[in-house]
Structure formats: C-alpha cells, structure tokens
Amino acid sequence: MKKIMSLFLACGLLLGAASAALADGKRLTLATGGTSGVYFPLGGAIAQVISTKSDGKFSVTAQATGASGENMRLVQANDVDFAMVQNDVADAAYKGTPPFRPDNKMTDVMAMGRLYPEYLHVVASTDSGVKKLEDFKGKKVSVGARGSGNEVNCRQIFQYFGLDYKNVEPIFLPYGETADQFKDRQLDGFVFTIGTPNPAIQDITTAQSVQFIPVEGAKVDELVGKFPFLVKDAIPAGTYKGQDKPVPTLSVQCILIVNKNMSDDDVYAMTKALYENLDDVAKAHNKGTEISVAHAADGITIPFHPGAARYFAEKGIKLPQ
Missing domain, CATH: 3.40.190.10 (Periplasmic binding protein-like II)
Known part of the structure; x- marks a missing residue:
C-alpha cells in the first residue's frame, strides 16, 4: 500500500510540475477563425503542440476570430501574438492593395511559415x-x-x-x-x-x-x-x-504570421516546436498531414520574421528574397 501511495504521489508531483511549467510559460494568443471552420480547430492543435513541445517556454491559447482580414489587423496592432491567414490577404494588407488601404499598410506583420493549401x-x-x-x-x-x-x-x-x-x-x-x-x-x-x-x-x-x-x-x-x-x-x-x-x-496558402516586434529567439523556438512535431498536430487534426518543412515557404510574399528565417535556414529551406 505504501508503494502504491508513493507511486500516486510521484505521479501527482510530475503532473503538477508539468502544469506549473506550462503555467509559468510566456502566455501567447493565436488568432484563428470561426468555430465552424478549419482555422479554429487546427489552431487549437497548433497551440497545444507549441505549448507542450517548447520545454515550458510558452503557453498558447487559440482564439476564435473573423479569420484572415481581422487577424492581419490584430497582429498589426499587437493585440494577439500570432495568427492564421490566407497568404493573398497577407500580401494585400502588407502592400496596401485592395481591399486594404494604401495609407494603412500593415508592415509590422511578418511570416512565420506556410501551413496548408x-x-x-x-x-x-x-x-x-x-x-x-x-x-x-x-x-x-x-x-x-x-x-x-x-x-x-x-x-x-x-x-x-x-x-x-x-x-x-x-x-x-x-x-x-x-x-x-x-x-x-x-x-x-x-x-x-x-x-x-x-x-x-x-x-x-x-x-x-x-x-x-x-x-x-x-x-x-x-x-x-x-x-x-x-x-x-x-x-x-x-x-x-x-x-x-x-x-x-x-x-x-494558409500561413502563420507574427508581429515583427516579437523576439527572434521566441519566434525561432515557436517555429521549431511546431515544425518538428507535425505528427502531433496531425493526430489532433487531419490538416496537420498537409503541413511540412519542405513547403514552409510556398506562396509567401511578405518578409519572414528573422527568428523563423533562422530555423528554416538550418533546415536548408530557401526563402523568397
């Protein structure tokens, strides 16, 4: 009985330590899309993977939003930490082309990587x-x-x-x-x-x-x-x-974007945690099977965040100029 109690106590301490590690991690918000679409559940899977595979560095929450257009504005305003958007919407917002305004270019937004087509x-x-x-x-x-x-x-x-x-x-x-x-x-x-x-x-x-x-x-x-x-x-x-x-x-392409003011080390760690644990994303959502390091730059026309660029350079991925 003492051995069993000791085992339960040890398990409880381990779980408590894991929870504390997540709780102590930097809290981040991932903007996704509507609850009935793909972005929200896939974003939840991505949030979980980055939270659990970053050695306690981050605790990520997926937030339901109006998707791409709203997400660009949220990241530009630094109201969320990173977001899922269509790459063509990101291109238009960054350059200030319709349906966005030329006097309101969203140049504080940078790419973290491509997800799926x-x-x-x-x-x-x-x-x-x-x-x-x-x-x-x-x-x-x-x-x-x-x-x-x-x-x-x-x-x-x-x-x-x-x-x-x-x-x-x-x-x-x-x-x-x-x-x-x-x-x-x-x-x-x-x-x-x-x-x-x-x-x-x-x-x-x-x-x-x-x-x-x-x-x-x-x-x-x-x-x-x-x-x-x-x-x-x-x-x-x-x-x-x-x-x-x-x-x-x-x-x-559905891509991840991040505010340019996030530290290079944090974006590097987020990118690494995600792209090196894609099997775990796929277990939670079938769209995870379409995410790969090899295609992480496909269709991206806005600049990559230096932290993400460093990770992909280590993997030999050529990024657009």
Missing part, C-alpha cells in the same frame, strides 16, 4: 456545357460573398481567361447558400477557394454529378507571374465523389 475549386453542372473556364461566358456563376477573399480570387483569375462581370452573371453567395442554389439548378457553376475536402462540395457530389473545371495552361503561368502568392497545384484524385483524377488548379 486552399485550392481553387471551379465547378460546373453537367448540363451547363462548361468544359473550360472560358465557357462560363453568359452563365450564372457564384463567386463568393461580395468583397471576400474568394471573390477577389475570382476577379484576379477571370480576367486572364477573357471573363468579367459583364460577360458572366456573378452571383454573390457564401459557400452554404451556393451549394443550396447549385443543387436546385439555379446556378451553372461556382468558384470556391477553400481547403479540401469541402463539406458543401461533398454534399453536392453526393447528390449529383458535376464537372471539375481544370485551371491550367499558359494563362496560369502568367497568373502566377503576376500574383506570386498563387501556386500551381492540383486537387488530389478521389477528394470528391466522381472525381477520379487530379484536377489541375491554383491554390492560396
């Missing part, structure tokens, strides 16, 4: 006759909520394929409403910039067959040259019902 899904109904992007002329196409990152991506891409809001009938709807109208045959197609698999598209493909429209060719090379935050990519085969082959497309 958010694919451009271009989908058409089988009876629309659409086989390629140019075929959307004269069609009803949901381009996302007005002013959203999704809609910005549509305007960027359409112009390279001879499309605009004069020869396409744009419908400004969020994802859920788009899915409902598409299933009711009120739309010819839609464009989503989103991670995979997307539940709304899964719902659609379970109910009816669709055409996944490839985004490829010389025009894509021009696009990537113009907008380097876009990456040539492909939706993996089998992501959706009836989609048996990879679909060539573009992707934007």
Whole structure:
C-alpha cells in the first residue's frame, strides 16, 4: 500500500510540475477563425503542440476570430501574438492593395511559415456545357460573398481567361447558400477557394454529378507571374465523389504570421516546436498531414520574421528574397 501511495504521489508531483511549467510559460494568443471552420480547430492543435513541445517556454491559447482580414489587423496592432491567414490577404494588407488601404499598410506583420493549401475549386453542372473556364461566358456563376477573399480570387483569375462581370452573371453567395442554389439548378457553376475536402462540395457530389473545371495552361503561368502568392497545384484524385483524377488548379496558402516586434529567439523556438512535431498536430487534426518543412515557404510574399528565417535556414529551406 505504501508503494502504491508513493507511486500516486510521484505521479501527482510530475503532473503538477508539468502544469506549473506550462503555467509559468510566456502566455501567447493565436488568432484563428470561426468555430465552424478549419482555422479554429487546427489552431487549437497548433497551440497545444507549441505549448507542450517548447520545454515550458510558452503557453498558447487559440482564439476564435473573423479569420484572415481581422487577424492581419490584430497582429498589426499587437493585440494577439500570432495568427492564421490566407497568404493573398497577407500580401494585400502588407502592400496596401485592395481591399486594404494604401495609407494603412500593415508592415509590422511578418511570416512565420506556410501551413496548408486552399485550392481553387471551379465547378460546373453537367448540363451547363462548361468544359473550360472560358465557357462560363453568359452563365450564372457564384463567386463568393461580395468583397471576400474568394471573390477577389475570382476577379484576379477571370480576367486572364477573357471573363468579367459583364460577360458572366456573378452571383454573390457564401459557400452554404451556393451549394443550396447549385443543387436546385439555379446556378451553372461556382468558384470556391477553400481547403479540401469541402463539406458543401461533398454534399453536392453526393447528390449529383458535376464537372471539375481544370485551371491550367499558359494563362496560369502568367497568373502566377503576376500574383506570386498563387501556386500551381492540383486537387488530389478521389477528394470528391466522381472525381477520379487530379484536377489541375491554383491554390492560396494558409500561413502563420507574427508581429515583427516579437523576439527572434521566441519566434525561432515557436517555429521549431511546431515544425518538428507535425505528427502531433496531425493526430489532433487531419490538416496537420498537409503541413511540412519542405513547403514552409510556398506562396509567401511578405518578409519572414528573422527568428523563423533562422530555423528554416538550418533546415536548408530557401526563402523568397
């Protein structure tokens, strides 16, 4: 009995020490997104890994937010320590291009690393006759909520394929409403910039067959040259019902950002704790399987924080100039 009591006491002391170590760690806040999206639960997994794998240096809390645009403002104002955002939103905010203001560039924000791709899904109904992007002329196409990152991506891409809001009938709807109208045959197609698999598209493909429209060719090379935050990519085969082959497309990236005033040593330690424990992230959220050191610089066009840059230099990762 004494041995058992001693064992319980030892375990209690160890747990207490671990809790105290976390409690004593520097408290950080990670801004994520809405509770129903990917950012919040994945952010929770990232927060847990950095907290437990940094030798007690940090105690990280994931905070629900309005996602990319709000997160840029929160990090710029130093109201949170780091955040998850789309790389194209980070590019626009840093440079002061629409939808952000040129007199309010968010240059206190720096990159920590890329997480996972958010694919451009271009989908058409089988009876629309659409086989390629140019075929959307004269069609009803949901381009996302007005002013959203999704809609910005549509305007960027359409112009390279001879499309605009004069020869396409744009419908400004969020994802859920788009899915409902598409299933009711009120739309010819839609464009989503989103991670995979997307539940709304899964719902659609379970109910009816669709055409996944490839985004490829010389025009894509021009696009990537113009907008380097876009990456040539492909939706993996089998992501959706009836989609048996990879679909060539573009992707934007979910990235981590941090305020430039955070110390180099702290950002180095955070980056190391995360990227050297990705298996633990993946156990908590399936998106963790898409995070890798090898792709940590993909699509990032804002400067890297020196602390993160030091870690990736040690790993032989070439960062953009």
